[in-house]
Amino acid sequence: MPTTIGQRVRPVVVAARYALCDEHRRLRRAAARRLALLGEGSARWAGTVVAIAWLSSVVSLLIGAAAPSILPIVQRHLPWVNGWALLTVLTGATVLAIGAADAKTQERHGPLLRLLDRGPGLAVRLTGLATTLPLVVTTSSQLVRTGECGALPLVSVLAMGCWAIGARGAGHLSARVARRAAISTVVTGLVVGSASMVDGRGSTGSSSALLLSLGLTSGVVLASALVTSATTAHLARRRLAPRRPSAHRSAGIAVAAVLGMGALGASFARSSDSLAGVADHLQIAAGLVAVLLLRATHVHSTSPEALGYGLLLARHTGLSGQCIARHYRVNALALSAPTWAATVILLLAAGRGTVAVLAFGLFVLEVTVDEVIVQRQTAVLPASRTGQLSTASKSGAGAALCLAIIFAAAGAAGLFPTLAFDGHEAQTLAAAGLLTACAGVLAWLADADAQPWLTDLHASHEGAS
């Protein structure tokens, strides 16, 4: 066992040296491969190119460390940009870059790291972060110089959340789902941070309000992503739903990404003169697109065809049709409820209570329309065609209908005047009530019609096609 400091330090230095050497040679090989495309002989410049890249890295590190605070410059030249949000985005991007580089190093050198002693292993691991060093130094320097460390707690909590969720039970499906959802949430947080950055009108000058808004949005999107992942995994575990790990693994990511983009779009729209009227429409449309994506990837558990198949089975086993219809409705609600909840909360957080009620009405309508389709138009696919279910399904028709309503309300890309929600609160509430009533009637119809439809059902290849 090493006893002196020299004996302890030497292995670490040796490990770092060889790991850097390996990194350099890898970069040189990659550069040579790309330069070879320019012609024979170009590949010999690979060593020079990589050396220049390392030198540039060191120079940018020094410049980043010595650079003055960018906040006064930003405020002088780009007054519409929120400097605090800019720092948040910079910090988040740095945390993500470090996380990605470390994950890559661990994936590549995992067995070797377990073999080496702790110190040398850590040295190899840290060497993998060498390329992110200029970014780390620049960000740290900016945070220290501006004295604006308010971004650190938020980003640190998010990063630690990602780390903890991802590390727990690594290799297990649930952990991988949670990890992806958490990572996507951080990305969404960055997107929302970007949105806040340009949304100078409502939040300039109030760091705490912006922090609250950013934290709330990230939290809501995180919750919706995690709950969606958990719900879809639960649906896949049910015997009626075939296992499609890839589908529910990506569900949380899809929801977080689309809702995040929706928040970004709405934020941009609110800060612009010409698009301010469609900001709420954009937010609702993002929720609908997320639901449409979920429906499209979960056709085996929540499509009209799944309901039709369930009813067909019920007919043979003597089960009640209403029971199957209700079971289907619960599945559909469980799948899309987190997305809708997030949309409604985001609207409420933006102070758009009336629009949130309208969004709720659209949500109820979306669920019931999908359910009714199967009973008005036979949608049972025979077993031989279940492989085509993802392309032949009518799943998502309800979401598409709601999307069309929102598209029309937003003025159909300039063809008509936008149906503005501002100043028309009573009408908006009335529309929401009407939509909810429609949904109620459709749900009652679906329940009442299930048994007679079941009796008349004669599914066949011809009938289905």
Next chain:
Amino acid sequence: MTTIAGLTFAFGQHLVLDRLHVPLPERGLVALTGPNGIGKTTLLRVLGGIYPSQDAAVAELLKAKRVVYLDAECLSLDTLTVAELVRLLGATMCRIDRSALTAGPLLTESILRTRVGELSLGGRQRVVLAVATALREVDILLLDEPFNGLDESAADAAREALASASLSTTIVFATHDRAEIASAHFELALGSAHDLTLHGRGVRA
């Protein structure tokens, strides 16, 4: 005898090891056998800590014993030459006999000059086995089909070196080769019903 009780491991929803009882002798060469795809490599990687497991029995084993898993994936710094890699391992691992790394017949001069990424399968296995036989103060050494790709003389030398190392260490290696199974002190058979049985081969450890 060390027994890991009720070992369970799954890739997502695909259960690979289901409440497996893994008996391991205190020392000796143990051949891990079983049909393709039954989970031999997974078992070795779980025991070696390469696949993180929530199983308490594995955590306890890794805490109580010094367990090392070795395969060609350990050679991930593959732009280094074998000589450089040997110097790196010699300098950065306490429990390695530096002189034994290059003393045996496994690492020839030409192999030492070759970059790790350019080695053949046999060459990579030679490096892995050279490291395996130079390890000291290890309680359990896990190897995945270590003799694959080796020529006859290298395989003989490796067998001899491993047999010598197994006097103080438990060496578990996955294999399908009858001769290798016969040369081991124990056979750990992973059955198609996910059961694991340990047979003594009558060779003194």
